[in-house]
Amino acid sequence: MQQPATPSRRQVARCAAAVKFAKYQGLGNDFILVDNRHQLEPVVTPEQAVKLCDRNFGIGGDGVIFALPSENGTDYSMRIFNSDGSEPEMCGNGIRCLARFVAGDPRARGAGAQLVHTLAGLIQPALLPDGQVCVDMGEPILRGPDVPTTLQPTQGEAVVQQKLAVDGKEWLMTCVSMGNPHAITFGLADGSSIKVDSIDLPGIGPKFEHNPVFPARTNTEFVEVLSRSHVRMVVWERGAGATLACGTGACATVVAGVLEGHTDRSCQVDLPGGPLHIEWRESDNHIYMTGPAELVFAGSVDV
């Protein structure tokens, strides 16, 4: 009779690997955060991230985010896996959450600024006395679907709408990169404006995300203008689907709003999960995003 195979020590160790995590949310955009500063390689693989993000069989989240060892003199590095296992360059709500997580005590107030290395360059979150986090997100990059161009302040008035046919309609899109790609629409080529309540996100979102004009896929923002300093936005995220908020998406929305002449440089962006304040500062061409980040719970999970 064949004996049942005895698992090797290595297999046992892998089965039993417990990963400590904290789940945070920024306006309902929720993440599983892991302190990975002891080693360069994330302790969770993209495949394991998909399982951890599953809302029925896992912890549940829009992504898994790692604080990694410092690079280039920064305080630490950040990487993220989307809930589909893909790796984006940046995450605005996520970096606010990570900044509070790394600061230690989730109730810590005003712990000062951090310098974080990301795949989108250097990003600087600062914890505010009221518990919110203000992030210097760096400079936006304006690009059409294929040719990236660094956006200079002197080009601030340029209109960059491009027509894109999706679902039998011609959408006017402005594409802005915050390190990760965003396609923003305020309306259709026939002159009609977006009403966010009438957008069928699950129906239409994937048709933008996987449109061949976006070789790296895209995040898509549908924006309704309430005033020059106040917009509503819903988002279909690359690799995560409909989320309650998207920080990089809110930043890209205000850049597009300024370029298309809809908004001022300082603007409140209302998302399904709540408001973010965005300022595209003229003096340095950087975008500053301010919003909340809250601990949901912490624990340990076997991967």
Ligand SMILES: N[C@@H](CCC[C@H](N)C(=O)O)C(=O)O
């Ligand atoms: N929710 C994030 C963006 C996360 C990355 C995005 N799904 C992508 O693939 O680019 C944010 O708050 O910015």
